[in-house]
Amino acid sequence: MGTITRSLANNITTSGVILPAGITNSSVSAVTSFANASGGTLTLLSTQTASASATISFTTGLDSTYDEYIFKFINVRPVTDNVKFTFNMSTDSGSNYNVTKTTTMFSSAHDEGDTYTNLDYNTAEDLAQSTSFQPISTGNGNGADESCSGTLTLFNPSSTTYVKHYISTLHSYHWEDLAFSWYSAGYGNTTSAVNAIRFQMSSGNIADGTIKLYGVKKS
Numbered sequence: 001m002g003t004i005t006r007s008l009a010n011n012i013t014t015s016g017v018i019l020p021a022g023i024t025n026s027s028v029s030a031v032t033s034f035a036n037a038s039g040g041t042l043t044l045l046s047t048q049t050a051s052a053s054a055t056i057s058f059t060t061g062l063d064s065t066y067d068e069y070i071f072k073f074i075n076v077r078p079v080t081d082n083v084k085f086t087f088n089m090s091t092d093s094g095s096n097y098n099v100t101k102t103t104t105m106f107s108s109a110h111d112e113g114d115t116y117t118n119l120d121y122n123t124a125e126d127l128a129q130s131t132s133f134q135p136i137s138t139g140n141g142n143g144a145d146e147s148c149s150g151t152l153t154l155f156n157p158s159s160t161t162y163v164k165h166y167i168s169t170l171h172s173y174h175w176e177d178l179a180f181s182w183y184s185a186g187y188g189n190t191t192s193a194v195n196a197i198r199f200q201m202s203s204g205n206i207a208d209g210t211i212k213l214y215g216v217k218k219s
Contacts, residue, residue, distance in 0.1 A: 041217040042070065050206035052079060057198040058213055059094040064158040066215035071154070071197070073170060073211055075147040078140050080204030082175040084125075085140055085148055086133035087199045089157075089164065089188045094196035098131040099164070103186025105135065111178045129189065133200065136168040137182045140201075141175035147209060148172035150182075157194035164188035 045061040062069060076085060088097035105125040109118040125135045137148040150170030157164055167185045174180040188194060199211060 042214040043217060045069075045213045045215050047210060047212045050076065050209045050211075052208075053206045055198050055200040056206060056211050057094055057097075057196060058211075059090075059196040061213055061215070062154070062157050062195050062197065063193075067156045067218055068216035069154045069157065070214045070216060071152045071199075071211055072214065073148065073150050073152075073199075074209060075149055076140075076209030076211070077147040077207045078142050078201045078204055079207045080201065081142040083138075083140055083142075083204060084135040084202035085137040085170070085172075085199070086135050086202055087152065087168075087197060088131075088133045089154075089194045090196035090198070091190060091192040091194055092196075094198070097133070097196070097198045099188040099190050099194065100129055100131050101127050101134055101186055101188050102129055103127045103134050103184060105182065105184040107138075107183065108181045109174070109178050111176070116178070125184070127186065133202070134184065134186070135182075135202070136184050137170040137172045137180075139174045139176070139178075139180060140172050141177075142207065143173070143175075146173040146175070154194070154197070160191055160193055162191065164190065164194050 046058065048056050050056055089099040090097045091099060103126050105122045107120055107122055109116070125138060127134055136152060140148050148170050150168065152166060152168040155165045156162060165187045170182045172180045172182065200206070
C-alpha cells in the first residue's frame with residue numbers, strides 16, 4: 001500500500017468521512033489525476049496582455065470543444081479616465097463585431113468616505129436589439145492604482161440552434177473613488193455560431209491588464 005493511500009485510509013471514519021488530517025499539501029500535490037472526474041474543470045486556452053492596446057480580440061478558441069467559456073479580467077486599466085469597458089461578439093471570425101444583443105445591467109456602489117451607497121438598475125447601459133458594444137464596467141478610473149477585474153461567461157457559442165447567453169460580473173475602482181460592482185447579462189440574438197469576441201474601452205486605449213480565456217470541461 002502506497003504512502004498516500006495508507007495515510008488516507010487511516011483517516012477515514014467508519015461512516016466514510018475523510019478527516020482533515022487525511023488531506024495534506026504533500027498528499028494532494030502528489031496526485032496526478034482523478035479517475036472519472038466530473039465536468040467543470042477549467043482549461044486555459046489563451047492569455048492576452050494589454051499595453052496601450054486599442055482592442056483585445058480573441059479570434060481562436062471559441063468552438064464546439066466546450067459548451068461554456070469564461071473570460072477572466074485581471075487589473076484592466078484604461079488610458080482615459082471615466083470610460084466604459086465593453087465587449088461585442090462576431091460570427092465571421094472577427095471581420096465584424098456587430099452581433100445583435102438584448103441585455104440587462106445593474107450595479108452596487110460604496111464610496112471610500114462611507115457617505116454614499118447605491119443599488120441601481122442601469123437603463124443607460126442595457127441594450128435592446130442593438131449591435132453596439134455592451135458595457136460590462138463603467139466609470140473606470142485611469143489612476144496608477146485603479147483598474148477593473150472580473151469574469152464574463154459565454155454559453156455554447158458554437159450552437160446553431162440557440163441564442164448566445166452571457167453573464168458578466170466585474171468590480172472596478174471607480175474614477176470618483178468608489179467600489180463599484182457591475183452585473184450584466186443578456187444574449188446575442190443569433191443562431192449563427194459566435195467564433196470571436198472583442199474587448200475595448202468606450203474611448204481611448206486599454207493601458208494594461210490581462211485577459212484569460214478558459215474552456216469549461218464538459219460533464
